[in-house]
Amino acid sequence: MKRFVYLDHAATTPLDPRVFAVMKPWLTEKFGNPSSFHSAGKEAKDAIEAARVSISKNLSCRAEEIIFTSGGTESDNLAILGFARANSSAGKHLIISAIEHHAVLEAAKRLEKEGFEISYVQPNLEGIIELDSIKPLVRPDTVLISVMLANNEIGTIQPISEIGNWIQKTRGAKQYPVFHTDACQAAGALELSVEKLHVDLMTINGSKIYGPKGTGALYIHHGLRLQPLQFGGAQERGLRPGTENVAGIIGLAVALELAQKEKNKESERLIILRDKLISEILKNIPKTQLNGHSKNRLPNNVNISFLDIEGEALLLYLDAQGVCASTGSACASASLDPSHVILAIGRSPEEAHGAMRFTLGHSTTEKDIDYVLKVLPPLVEKLRMFSSMSV
Amino acid sequence: MSDVTNTCNTEAWFYSDIVKDHFFNPRNFLKEENPPADFKAYGNYGSPACGDEMKVWLKIDPATKKIVGYLWKTFGCASAIAAASMCSVMCLEDEGMTIDEVAKITPQMIVDRLGGLPPRKIHCSVLCDKALRNAINNFVTKNEL
Numbered sequence: 464m465k466r467f468v469y470l471d472h473a474a475t476t477p478l479d480p481r482v483f484a485v486m487k488p489w490l491t492e493k494f495g496n497p498s499s500f501h502s503a504g505k506e507a508k509d510a511i512e513a514a515r516v517s518i519s520k521n522l523s524c525r526a527e528e529i530i531f532t533s534g535g536t537e538s539d540n541l542a543i544l545g546f547a548r549a550n551s552s553a554g555k556h557l558i559i560s561a562i563e564h565h566a567v568l569e570a571a572k573r574l575e576k577e578g579f580e581i582s583y584v585q586p587n588l589e590g591i592i593e594l595d596s597i598k599p600l601v602r603p604d605t606v607l608i609s610v611m612l613a614n615n616e617i618g619t620i621q622p623i624s625e626i627g628n629w630i631q632k633t634r635g636a637k638q639y640p641v642f643h644t645d646a647c648q649a650a651g652a653l654e655l656s657v658e659k660l661h662v663d664l665m666t667i668n669g670s671k672i673y674g675p676k677g678t679g680a681l682y683i684h685h686g687l688r689l690q691p692l693q694f695g696g697a698q699e700r701g702l703r704p705g706t707e708n709v710a711g712i713i714g715l716a717v718a719l720e721l722a723q724k725e726k727n728k729e730s731e732r733l734i735i736l737r738d739k740l741i742s743e744i745l746k747n748i749p750k751t752q753l754n755g756h757s758k759n760r761l762p763n764n765v766n767i768s769f770l771d772i773e774g775e776a777l778l779l780y781l782d783a784q785g786v787c788a789s790t791g792s793a794c795a796s797a798s799l800d801p802s803h804v805i806l807a808i809g810r811s812p813e814e815a816h817g818a819m820r821f822t823l824g825h826s827t828t829e830k831d832i833d834y835v836l837k838v839l840p841p842l843v844e845k846l847r848m849f850s851s852m853s854v
Numbered sequence: 855m856s857d858v859t860n861t862c863n864t865e866a867w868f869y870s871d872i873v874k875d876h877f878f879n880p881r882n883f884l885k886e887e888n889p890p891a892d893f894k895a896y897g898n899y900g901s902p903a904c905g906d907e908m909k910v911w912l913k914i915d916p917a918t919k920k921i922v923g924y925l926w927k928t929f930g931c932a933s934a935i936a937a938a939s940m941c942s943v944m945c946l947e948d949e950g951m952t953i954d955e956v957a958k959i960t961p962q963m964i965v966d967r968l969g970g971l972p973p974r975k976i977h978c979s980v981l982c983d984k985a986l987r988n989a990i991n992n993f994v995t996k997n998e999l
Contacts, residue, residue, distance in 0.1 A: 776930070813902040849883045849928060
């Protein structure tokens with residue numbers, strides 16, 4: 464019997480009904496513009512300021528250090544482009560991890576065109592960015608270092624606190640380099656205290672934590688100068704002009720609150736399911752290999768290369784059985800390049816083409832995992848029968 | 855067809871029913887480790903590192919120069935598998951194409967028979983015509999035709 468098993472929570476999560484319930488009045492009867500000087504506007508303004516306070520508590524920062532954006536991509540862009548451009552007189556060198564999301568990598572590429580120099584830190588073979596790999600890249604003109612808190616493809620958790628602590632100590636009384644982390648994938652599983660992580664900029668996103676799509680935030684440490692990416696209003700201290708997405712901001716705050724409150728219990732549950740899925744696939748399906756560290760990864764992330772087959776084909780075979788997953792294969796990407804993350808951890812292009820990502824979430828049950836473990840082996844076997852790599 | 859059209863540059867990502875049929879039930883692929891001894895014309899194109907590879911084995915009637923047997927294997931996505939399958943069907947129908955006819959097969963002919971492919975998929979996943987040409991060339995050279 465066919466089930467619907469959604470294992471693509473790293474792509475996006477459904478909106479939590481508890482979040483939607485809080486958002487709902489702000490989509491209908493409470494429609495005021497927060498910039499208006501009447502009671503309807505004041506009501507909306509108060510609500511987004513309450514959301515800012517709520518988010519700041521989860522990040523252990525001040526409310527005024529939070530800027531609302533349209534999501535992870537915009538927050539990453541604003542952090543990288545906005546900070547580098549505003550501080551270019553201090554230096555034009557950035558250090559970026561090679562396994563960042565494209566929202567960071569493409570922003571860095573844009574800066575290269577503007578005369579900035581970027582050094583890319585390579586991960587080790589388990590997908591971890593080590594502090595010792597960053598140290599030799601730091602120069603007197605390095606203004607920004609960016610390493611994500613947890614990787615979106617292979618789920619590896621990065622030693623952000625260790626890196627941030629070293630950066631803080633090394634720069635001493637100097638202002639640079641500052642440290643940015645993209646916490647989009649981590650917010651449902653890890654602690655986000657900017658103090659403990661020693662970060663100066665942090666990207667947060669709503670659509671990965673059962674919040675609304677098109678919502679995000681950027682933590683900007685007090686006193687840091689950024690240049691806006693868009694113009695036309697004084698909202699968000701002029702760093703993000705445009706009428707605020709009131710319902711979205713409120714939803715983001717509730718989603719983050721719930722994610723942080725429930726993360727330990729949910730992680731405990733997901734780790735058991737994750738490890739079952741990993742170990743059973745590796746045991747029962749020949750020519751498979753886990754991508755990324757086996758333990759130091761997000762509780763919901765499984766990324767496995769199925770050798771001799773191409774990920775898009777397996778994705779569609781799984782989809783026909785009701786299982787939604789994702790692949791590092793070139794064929795399924797808009798760019799037609801295989802995953803830069805899988806290649807960066809030393810895998811061959813063939814291995815990257817065969818990489819499948821399964822990301823678990825609130826709805827995932829042991830029955831779902833058992834179902835995947837039942838339907839997957841014959842699909843892999845069938846696809847290998849056509850494979851030119853088997854002859 | 856509706857799901858393979860390009861609307862306002864938002865390229866649809868889904869496949870036609872014919873593509874799905876050939877992808878889920880591919881025809882004429884090589885099931886065994888090795889092709890039968892009389893499949894003497896072998897050709898290949900592409901590489902797994904680039905994401906797509908096609909291998910074909912042909913059985914050619916020495917008298918009529920017609921394709922009477924066609925087996926393939928591929929490393930590739932759904933459209934590569936469907937194109938490989940459809941190309942084998944095209945070569946074998948009506949008692950088989952002659953090697954001269956096979957040499958005239960273009961990627962567009964295969965795409966048309968599949969009911970269309972997403973545009974970006976055509977150049978990378980339709981490799982069968984090149985693998986076929988390689989097989990025919992090898993056959994012609996070996997047999998001094």
